[in-house]
Every structure is written in C-alpha cells, then in structure tokens.
Amino acid sequence: DSGVTQTPKHLITATGQRVTLRCSPRSGDLSVYWYQQSLDQGLQFLIQYYNGEERAKGNILERFSAQQFPDLHSELNLSSLELGDSALYFCASSVGGAGDFEQYFGPGTRLTVT
Amino acid sequence: DQQVKQNSPSLSVQEGRISILNCDYTNSMFDYFLWYKKYPAEGPTFLISISSIKDKNEDGRFTVFLNKSAKHLSLHIVPSQPGDSAVYFCAARTGNQFYFGTGTSLTVIP
Numbered sequence: 001d002s003g004v005t006q007t008p009k010h011l012i013t014a015t016g017q018r019v020t021l022r023c024s025p026r027s028g029d030l031s032v033y034w035y036q037q038s039l040d041q042g043l044q045f046l047i048q049y050y051n052g053e054e055r056a057k058g059n060i061l062e063r064f065s066a067q068q069f070p071d072l073h074s075e076l077n078l079s080s081l082e083l084g085d086s087a088l089y090f091c092a093s094s095v096g097g098a099g100d101f102e103q104y105f106g107p108g109t110r111l112t113v114t
Numbered sequence: 115d116q117q118v119k120q121n122s123p124s125l126s127v128q129e130g131r132i133s134i135l136n137c138d139y140t141n142s143m144f145d146y147f148l149w150y151k152k153y154p155a156e157g158p159t160f161l162i163s164i165s166s167i168k169d170k171n172e173d174g175r176f177t178v179f180l181n182k183s184a185k186h187l188s189l190h191i192v193p194s195q196p197g198d199s200a201v202y203f204c205a206a207r208t209g210n211q212f213y214f215g216t217g218t219s220l221t222v223i224p
Contacts, residue, residue: 002157033212042118042203043158043214056210090157101146101207105157 003027004106006091012112018079021109025072025093031055032074033094033103034066038087049074050096081113117141118206120215128223133191135218137204140185144206144213149178149189152201152217161202162189194222 003026013019025032030051035043045058049068060066063081068074078085088110092103119138127133135149145166150158164171164178164187171178177190191198201217 042216045212102160107157
C-alpha cells in the first residue's frame with residue numbers, strides 16, 4: 001500500500017459527459033502528479049501540483065483541468081469526454097523537494113467512455 | 115513524441131537466471147532515470163534510480179546501468195525470482211516533468 005488513495009476505482013460514462021477523479025496523497029507529501037495510461041501506451045504525464053500551485057504541465061488537453069486543495073488532495077476534471085479518453089488515470093505523490101524524484105502511485109481510476 | 119522507449123514489450127526468463135530490461139531515451143537533458151515495477155490492478159512502485167552523473171547503481175538483486183553516450187539504460191535482476199513477474203517501466207526526469215516508457219512485461223518461469 002503506497003498510502004495514495006484514488007476514487008473512484010472504476011467509472012463508466014457516456015461521451016460528452018464530465019467526470020471528476022479524486023486523489024489523496026501520502027501523509028506529508030506536498031506534490032501531486034496526474035498520469036494517463038491508454039491501452040499499450042506508457043504513462044503520459046498530465047500535470048503536477050505542489051502545495052496548491054501548478055508546477056508543471058505535460059500533455060494535458062484543454063478539456064481537462066486539475067487543482068490541489070488546501071488539504072493537499074487533488075481532483076482531475078475531465079469534460080466533453082470522448083471515446084479516446086478511456087484510460088487508466090494514475091495519481092502519484094512525492095515529498096516535493098528540489099532533489100525529489102521518487103513518486104508513490106495510487107491504484108488508479110479506470111475510466112470507460114461509451 | 116516518445117522520449118523514453120522500451121522496445122521489448124515482453125521478456126521471459128527462467129528462475130535463477132539474469133533478467134535484462136532495456137530502455138532508450140532521446141533527451142540529453144534528463145537528470146534522473148528511474149525504474150518502476152507494476153503488478154496488475156496496482157499502481158507502479160518505485161524500484162531503483164540512477165543520476166545522470168553515474169553509470170551504475172546497485173540495490174540488492176537490482177542493478178541499473180546508464181550509458182549516456184548511447185542514451186541507453188538497462189535494469190539487471192539477478193537472480194530472477196517468480197515474484198519479479200510484473201510490468202517494468204523506465205522513466206526519466208527533466209525539470210519537474212517525468213517521461214515514462216511503455217513498459218516491458220517480465221515473466222519469470224519457475
């Protein structure tokens with residue numbers, strides 16, 4: 001158990017809808033990362049937050065947004081969903097210091113868009 | 115643009131033998147390289163890392179080698195055990211961004 005929790009575990013929704021994925025980092029971790037893993041793809045970095053502020057942005061679509069709240073949990077919002085958004089979405093957390101590179105991953109949320 | 119590539123989707127090895135997983139990258143600005151292990155229905159777990167200023171890092175049965183001139187890294191597992199059967203991802207960091215490969219599924223045959 002990494003200490004990172006993600007809810008829900010599974011989500012099935014229709015095209016055009018909007019969903020919110022939630023992540024609670026390990027106790028004491030200030031950084032949260034979001035990744036997308038589509039079929040046969042590696043993990044694609046979407047976005048990173050550190051202590052409530054956006055720190056880095058990867059291949060995140062404009063239809064997607066995220067935020068980190070004062071209690072350090074994070075939410076990833078996916079809107080106007082398309083079939084291609086079906087994927088496993090992972091959240092990871094880390095301490096967040098300058099030399100920090102070890103991330104702890106949650107179990108993921110499997111999103112199916114029909 | 116895949117900056118980190120794992121060209122072998124799968125690998126099978128006999129128990130007790132060496133497993134060698136390979137990874138290539140294109141960005142010379144990467145400063146840390148990492149290996150993660152992933153079991154089904156779980157998130158990836160950190161295994162071992164190496165700084166770009168080193169060429170080898172060892173942790174128990176796991177050794178990572180970095181060849182910067184070839185932009186290549188490899189993970190050696192010796193001896194391989196059935197519990198090592200999992201998907202292995204290599205990853206690389208530049209700034210605050212991490213780039214992951216597509217993974218290699220390792221099967222260790224008892």
